[in-house]
Amino acid sequence: MSVRLKLTLSYAGFLMLAGALLLAAVWVFLLSYVPDSARGLLGVAPNRRVLLRTFAPAAAAVLAFLLVFGLVGGWILAGRMLAPLTRIADATRRVANGSLSHRIQLEGRTDEFSELADAFDAMLARLEAHIAEQQRFAANASHELRTPLAISQSLLDVARNDPAHDHGELVDRLHAVNARAIDLTEALLVLSRADQRSFTRECVDLSLLVDEAIETLLPLAEKRGVTIDTSGDITPTIGSHALLLQMTTNLVHNAIVHNLPEQGTVWIKTSVHPETVALTVENSGEKLSSQLVSTLTEPFQRGTGRIRNDHAGVGLGLAIVKSITRVHDGSLTVVPRPAGGLHIVVRLPAPPPHAAK
Numbered sequence: 351m352s353v354r355l356k357l358t359l360s361y362a363g364f365l366m367l368a369g370a371l372l373l374a375a376v377w378v379f380l381l382s383y384v385p386d387s388a389r390g391l392l393g394v395a396p397n398r399r400v401l402l403r404t405f406a407p408a409a410a411a412v413l414a415f416l417l418v419f420g421l422v423g424g425w426i427l428a429g430r431m432l433a434p435l436t437r438i439a440d441a442t443r444r445v446a447n448g449s450l451s452h453r454i455q456l457e458g459r460t461d462e463f464s465e466l467a468d469a470f471d472a473m474l475a476r477l478e479a480h481i482a483e484q485q486r487f488a489a490n491a492s493h494e495l496r497t498p499l500a501i502s503q504s505l506l507d508v509a510r511n512d513p514a515h516d517h518g519e520l521v522d523r524l525h526a527v528n529a530r531a532i533d534l535t536e537a538l539l540v541l542s543r544a545d546q547r548s549f550t551r552e553c554v555d556l557s558l559l560v561d562e563a564i565e566t567l568l569p570l571a572e573k574r575g576v577t578i579d580t581s582g583d584i585t586p587t588i589g590s591h592a593l594l595l596q597m598t599t600n601l602v603h604n605a606i607v608h609n610l611p612e613q614g615t616v617w618i619k620t621s622v623h624p625e626t627v628a629l630t631v632e633n634s635g636e637k638l639s640s641q642l643v644s645t646l647t648e649p650f651q652r653g654t655g656r657i658r659n660d661h662a663g664v665g666l667g668l669a670i671v672k673s674i675t676r677v678h679d680g681s682l683t684v685v686p687r688p689a690g691g692l693h694i695v696v697r698l699p700a701p702p703p704h705a706a707k
Contacts, residue, residue: 354428361424362417369416373409380405434463437446438470450478486649498531511674513531538666542562549590549677556585556598556629557620564618575613578602582620585627587698589678597674599627600667601694605633609691626680626697635691643686671696 397476437454444452453474456467502524509520554624564578571578587594605616617632649669667685671694675682680698687693 354432357428357431358424359429362420365416365420365424366413367520369413377405377409432468438463438467441470441474445474450474450481469545495531495534498527498534501527534666549593551588552591552596554589554591555586556587556594556627556698557582559591559595559598560602560618560620560629562595563602566599567602567606570603571616574606574609576606576609576616577614578606578616578618580618582618583622585620585622585629586625586701587678587696587702593674594678597671597696600671601629601631601652601696604667605692605694606633609633609635623697624702625700627700629696629698631692631694632687633691634687634689637684637690638692640686643684643692646684646692647682 359656381398382467437456439453443454453471455471456464458464505520505527560580560582564580568578602616602618605618606614609616615634617630618686619628619630621628621630647668649666667702672682675696678698680696683693683695683697685693
């Protein structure tokens with residue numbers, strides 16, 4: 351049986367039960383007022399038989415009316431009550447057929463059905479945005495991976511058609527192209543692992559991660575003539591040590607590489623707030639527009655006019671930072687500095703008092 355039929359029978363059955371109880375109460379009430387002028391049982395019994403012959407047809411008519419009224423009214427009422435579920439079911443079938451743009455948009459006062467419909471619409475909106483993002487990401491990744499493969503193919507074709515070509519130079523160029531493809535693949539794997547949220551959470555000190563990232567990248571900073579200035583206190587949070595270290599390293603690497611050609615500076619600060627902790631990374635550099643900066647956290651967006659060299663990466667640095675921040679329930683703010691460069695702030699939830707000890 352359908353849910354509507356079950357509800358109809360339930361309404362009708364409840365109404366019949368209530369009617370039967372009411373008639374029973376009326377019958378008991380009437381029996382208490384049976385005339386007792388006639389002495390003994392012979393006098394009371396005829397009065398009760400007369401009362402039963404009068405009351406029984408009326409009671410049967412009332413029960414029959416309640417049955418019809420309960421079935422018809424229950425069917426209509428159940429239909430009205432289940433109408434929102436019908437719209438939700440229709441939306442689900444459209445989603446199953448690939449239409450993610452459809453929304454229920456249930457009107458009326460707020461109740462359980464409207465909350466369910468709103469939650470379903472919000473889920474569809476997030477799902478549509480996520481799939482669109484994944485499609486863009488897949489297209490960009492395919493393009494980025496195709497480039498080194500195409501270059502390798504061209505180099506090999508040249509070597510095959512020109513046996514006298516300098517093979518040492520060919521090997522060097524193939525090594526550089528292959529290294530770039532490996533870096534891109536590893537970055538894609540990091541981004542995929544971050545999006546899966548499949549990691550163990552532990553207490554992590556962001557200030558120690560900053561020290562570790564600086565120690566790793568200090569040779570690069572010295573080679574480029576970039577000065578790193580750090581400040582802040584112990585900054586505990588809860589998350590994956592490996593992912594948060596990757597996030598911190600990407601931020602510092604980005605600040606070093608995309609800096610002034612000479613005498614550049616990177617400012618790193620960790621701070622603790624009532625409910626959050628913050629990691630702030632600023633760097634000197636060229637002046638950037640707000641429109642350009644807003645695209646830098648998207649995959650493979652490197653920014654036109656930004657400094658490019660062998661250390662420029664594969665365009666996933668800030669995208670990985672954004673993904674790691676999101677899976678740690680944090681927020682990422684990227685704005686241009688008036689004097690040039692970027693001002694980046696990562697805010698993460700502060701750990702509970704007992705976890706920070």
